[in-house]
Amino acid sequence: MPGKENSRLYQEFDDDEEDEGNTQSQDSVDETNEDLESEEPNGSTLPEDDIREQSPPMRFSKTCVKNVFTVVLIFIYLLLTAVAVFLAYQTISDFLQKLRQPVMSVTYKEVDSFSPPGIALYPGDAQLLSCKHHYHNYIPPLVDPGKPQEGDCEIMQVTYFGPFTNQTEKRALVVRGPSDVRNKELIFMQFSQNETQEDFSAITYMLFAKFSDLINSVNRSEFMRDCERNYSMWTFSGGFRTWVKMSLVKTSGKSDEAVEFRQESAVVKFNDKRPEPEQTNQLFFAVFEWRDPFIQEIRLIVTANPWSSIAILCGVFMALFKAANFAKLTITWIIKMRKRHLKNKERELNQIN
16 A cells, blocks of 8 residues: 555645646746747847838838839930930831832833934925935035935925924925844935025934834824924934934833934035036935934832832831730839839838838
């Protein structure tokens, strides 16, 4: 029996020690809490308070850097947008200017022979003495100048009313011009005119594109009237030999095509060896020849390419769209960051209170 009592006493002692240990640990925890509470009013700070007080400056500095960076980005995108708008305006202006002012493209086409042109002569009171074809720039010496001679030219006489002279009737001698440019074919014509009261004497002539157009026309008078309206007039003087070298120019416009002649002329004085009584008749000499075997073609080309302009404008508008989208996202992000900053500031104030 003494053993049971000893074990019971031992168990009671252990229980008393555990109770005392628990009461001591609880007292120490309470004292610790009281010490902590007592230190808080005295101005002592905890590590959490240190982190809380240090975090707002760091958050403020990061927010400031982000805002500055955002403003810089907005400024850069505004600058790029202005450049894109200027580029679009410049592209449209250049396109309209090129559309209004086409560029001339000049090309030369080589031919072996030309279509025989029409040489319309207005001799007036003068008389055609001879008209002959020669080759290789060789004109034989004159035999009996001032007298009619045999000729081999194809000539047609047309009478019509001029388009600019108040319905004045005109008489034109139309000669079939040279065509063989390789063999340097030329036409030599000689006219004679009695002495007149005029101070100057000259014969007017006109060149048009094809002699066959006159042959095939239904109304030849109307055809000659149209030619006089569209082609230029030249003259050659009496007492000289006028050497006319022709060149053909074709101009292609926006809607139609025009043909004109350009010429280089050289004048040589005629040494009149006739007897004095015969010199009262003034002589005219004219030579018509092709200058070279090239036809000059002039085309009006619009250098404005609508597809390239459209591509540039599409790129510009895409850049503007991207800039607008970026500006929208940036403004949304700034508003969101502002709200978050205000919310965090309000939370900190609530915790301090």
